[in-house]
Amino acid sequence: MSATIVVEHLTKSIRATIVLDDVTLRVRAGTIVGLAGPNGSGKTMLMRAIAGLIRPTRGVACVIPDVNGALGQCAMRDASHGRNGAGGNGARRPRIGMLLEGPAFLAGYSGLRNLALLASIRRVADEGDAAAAMEAIGLDPKDARPYRAYSLGMKQRLGIAGAIMEHPDALLLDEPTNALDSSGVRRAAALIRDQARQGAAVMVASHDAGFLxxxxxxVWTLAEGHVEGHVDGHVDLHAHPDSATGESEAGGKTRSACREVPRDNVPNKAPLAAGGRG
Amino acid sequence: MRGILCLVASDVRYGMGDAVRGRLALFAVASTVVLFLSYALANVMIPELEGVTLGESLLFVWRGTRPYVAQSALPFKVPTQWLAVIACATYVCADYPVRDLSGFGAQVVVACGNRWKWWLARCCWVVACALTCFLITVAVGLALTVVSGGEVSLSVRPEVVDVLGVGSHDLLLAAAGGLTTDGDYSLGVGTQPQIPVIGAVLAIPALLAASMMLEFVVALFAGPVAGFAVGVAVPFASTLIPAGWLPGAYLMMGRTSALMRGGTSPAIAAVVAGAWIASLAIAGGIAFRRMDILGRREGDAL
Incomplete structure (x- = not known):
């Protein structure tokens, strides 16, 4: 099954602070969308809303299944409560893999035991899939050390393994390269690409301009909770090293690294990529 | 269904083992101290006491205090030892669910696809915590019973109840077979245990679970400090306010009908505990569905 991440006019305020302000974007199945922006711009909040962890004040954030090429209805109430998708078209609920605000696992369990526990909830993946995901990111699944004994980089790798082990329909990764060495970054990039090739809609937030x-x-750039810019197509951000944070060398906002889509012209009904996921 | 069972099993295993092991140890130490202090007091007051029964050991820990009557000349006696035990039990599950929700629990919520599984698993964990705390007091009490050479029975002697300052004197005198010497309140010593307190003992884990569920719900929505405060304040309020719907009323063995005229009934205790647990689980779960789950940094920042 393929799925699309849909965010439409999403506004979220928490304790009188607007953390997301009328954000509209889509991530089609099989594509990788980068989120850029300075700290506090709303990247993590946006991912939380998509995952159903926070409830929109206005608008919609959800993952909806694409059944027979048609986009399912985004059930607004359910989506905001973590019941993403399954909009009455008989499709199963889309699976979401995520790594938000750093990895978080049970400190006393080994890496494999943590992933096996997560896998046991949906029973889409088993311990073998968890072990395979760990190996793919460069961790030893036989490592019996508890999670608390892992280094920062190992914890991050385990977080990525947990996000991808079920081959999710939507993959939300917040700063996946944090604490990773260069080999870890390469592995992570390869795995993310692989997930997209398999049809996942991928959203990656990162301060690493080169990685994005x-x-x-x-790449969508957020600033103070709203969409500041959108760059379509592969972007050479190396030529604009600060563009991932939304600022050019001159201190202004990066608006046109490749093809900028003005905020008012953001497409609301992006066509779905043909997905081959079951 | 299997998914949620795995989650509950893991929560109980991990939550008990790793997350709150130190706090359970603290609870065990507090219970032991309270138990031995009360035992020492009873020994001083009744030199012929010898061994204590399991029921008496549990009474040492969970006795509470006599009802407070404002018009009475008797001052309110704060049940410090009982409150210390309640506070330590409340501390056991003060913040683990909240910490979990801003970390691994968020992944579990997303993996579950709805929030009820996480919620129900946590409710089970809280009830398991309450049972564990109660069983710790049983184990510590049993150890004292065995060491002191007492009888392993859930009965208490009237004179032991009397020296602890709980129970109704006329009831205790009647139970002691009218063994009076010089005054109304002088009970005979050396009688065999004769007041069964099985119902009072069984009510404790149920009401402790209800009290800890209340703390859990408050902690989730208002923070662990507020949860802990409510978890201690509500049982304390029960010592002052004679309200049958407060869970603390049934957490005091000294106020049960077995030991006090007009005391609490174990059957009503079961109903009150069930009502508290069910209503908190349902109302809390509904509110939890609408709750924003923020990370630690975001929660702090906002």
């Missing part, structure tokens, strides 16, 4: 440039099909 190499990986993302398009």
């Amino acid at each position: 440039a190499e990986l993302a099909d398009e």
